[in-house]
Amino acid sequence: MIIRQIHVTPVAFRDPPLLNAAGVHEPWALRTIVEVVTDEGLTGLGETYGDLGHLGKVRECAQALIGLDVHATNTMYARISAIVGHTVTDLHGLTGAATKEKSIDRVFSPFEVACLDIRGKAAGVPVTDLLGGRIRDAVPYSAYLFYKWAGHPDGEPDRFGAALDESSVVEQAALLINEYGFESIKLKGGVFPPDQEIAAIRALHEAFPETPLRLDPNATWTVETSIRVGQELEGTLQYLEDPTPGISGMAEVAAAVPMPLATNMCVVTHEHLPPAIASRAIGVLLLDHHYWGGLVRSAHVATLCDTFGLALSMHSNSHLGISLAAMTHLAAATPNLTFACDTHTPWQDGQDVVAPGALRFVNGAVPVPAGPGLGVELDRDALAVMNEQYEKCGISARDDTSYMQRFEPTFSARRPRW
Known part of the structure; x- marks a missing residue:
């Protein structure tokens, strides 16, 4: 099962003003949807963060995975590691320290999930x-x-x-x-x-x-x-x-x-x-x-x-x-x-x-979803709407702190605070 196409689609959806140590959620949350398509016509789905820096690395790595077998996850990881290098793509502050290894792992993850989705569909079994x-x-x-x-x-x-x-x-x-x-x-x-x-x-x-x-x-x-x-x-x-x-x-x-x-x-x-x-x-x-x-x-x-x-x-x-x-x-x-x-x-x-x-x-x-693979399918109309929302929302990276400071200029996200 050879990867012939990978579609990477950024999306945005409405998010309430949820308060946290870094500030407050902006009106739009960002995600990236990954679709891996094989030569046999099977499609697998993955989902990851939507910040622009991360999105760029996902798109770059997607091109490097064309032609690989969906089982070749070790080779996928090596290619992604070579591309991501020392890039740090996790900056919003609520998921701990950003490291080189973590940045590689977070780019690799949606492709691995999509390949497992395909492998489950091919075998007629759930990812579990x-x-x-x-x-x-x-x-x-x-x-x-x-x-x-x-x-x-x-x-x-x-x-x-x-x-x-x-x-x-x-x-x-x-x-x-x-x-x-x-x-x-x-x-x-x-x-x-x-x-x-x-x-x-x-x-x-x-x-x-x-x-x-x-x-x-x-x-x-x-x-x-x-x-x-x-x-x-x-x-x-x-x-x-x-x-x-x-x-x-x-x-x-x-x-x-x-x-x-x-x-x-x-x-x-x-x-x-x-x-x-x-x-x-x-x-x-x-x-x-x-x-x-x-x-x-x-x-x-x-x-x-x-x-x-x-x-x-x-x-x-x-x-x-x-x-x-x-x-x-x-x-x-x-x-x-x-x-x-x-x-x-x-x-x-x-x-x-x-x-x-x-x-x-x-x-x-x-x-646990009943179908093979992940057991879920894309709603393409919803995907198109959320992609349009991404293009129009004006947000390219999550920034709880700056959004909070628009309304509370003295807010600081320093830790520890108390």
């Missing part, structure tokens, strides 16, 4: 079977809560409403749980002083006493603040995610707080694993196939984590249905991924590039 077979039929996801404005300052209020205090955060959780059936909750912190976010977690615990809770301040706290918050929230958090910057800081906090620490910031590539494991800095790694090098490489990382007793969850960035399908196949085939995964899907509010029907939430979990 190519990853060792499913060990769960549906993958649990968590309600991903954000502090947010009622709407973008230059637009109308959105249906989710404002969430700037404890009561509105609880209301947001109730909305997402009622609509999707989520059975765990994660709050994106690092927005307000720690005591205000402690109060929000306590309010969520009171409102949903049997529901596991997580808090992610994106490394905005010092070691001392992290220890204080962790100790004050004893008995309320399933895990505390990235409270402070760096492996050494996380290790110091981990030794002093009662709950496990999780990360998608201080351990984001293979070179970070040995020091994190040796220092016991984390108890939970949030996998993300978009920057760990695709599904197979992520599965290898999962096996290594199991060897050293690290639990797994899954990180999410603003994404569409191709990514949700890939995430679901990976999680369904990963025995030690036992924590519910993160997802931004509710914030898409129905926008997608995949045809409806293959992906749905049942009691907060996504059943």
Whole structure:
């Protein structure tokens, strides 16, 4: 099955004003859709980031993969590595340090996913079977809560409403749980002083006493603040995610707080694993196939984590249905991924590039799509609309900080902040 064509299409979709440590989401989220077409007429799908620098590398690498067999992923990786070189293409700041290896992996990932999609279609089996077979039929996801404005300052209020205090955060959780059936909750912190976010977690615990809770301040706290918050929230958090910057800081906090620490910031590539494991800095790694090098490489990382007793969850960035399908196949085939995964899907509010029907939430979990490969197909009309939105939206790279500074000129994304 020889690759004859690769189509790379940037897209944009509406995004609410979700607050975080770097600032606030802009009105449009960017993604890139990759279609790999073989000489036998099979097409595979991949999805990745949409920032212009990354998009340029994806387009450049696509040309270098024409003529390869879809099974030749080692050769694909080598060619992409030679092209990407030392380019750093991850600059928005919420997924940890940018490294050469991470930049290569994040360009390689959508091509690998698309090739697995093709291989599954050719064999008539789902991608889970190519990853060792499913060990769960549906993958649990968590309600991903954000502090947010009622709407973008230059637009109308959105249906989710404002969430700037404890009561509105609880209301947001109730909305997402009622609509999707989520059975765990994660709050994106690092927005307000720690005591205000402690109060929000306590309010969520009171409102949903049997529901596991997580808090992610994106490394905005010092070691001392992290220890204080962790100790004050004893008995309320399933895990505390990235409270402070760096492996050494996380290790110091981990030794002093009662709950496990999780990360998608201080351990984001293979070179970070040995020091994190040796220092016991984390108890939970949030996998993300978009920057760990695709599904197979992520599965290898999962096996290594199991060897050293690290639990797994899954990180999410603003994404569409191709990514949700890939995430679901990976999680369904990963025995030690036992924590519910993160997802931004509710914030898409129905926008997608995949045809409806293959992906749905049942009691907060996504059943593994039934068809071969990823089990999803492109909605070409939706793809065309989102591509036109990309061309017209005026955004070429995610920049939460600059967007926030338009409305709050003194805002700084420095870390740690408290």
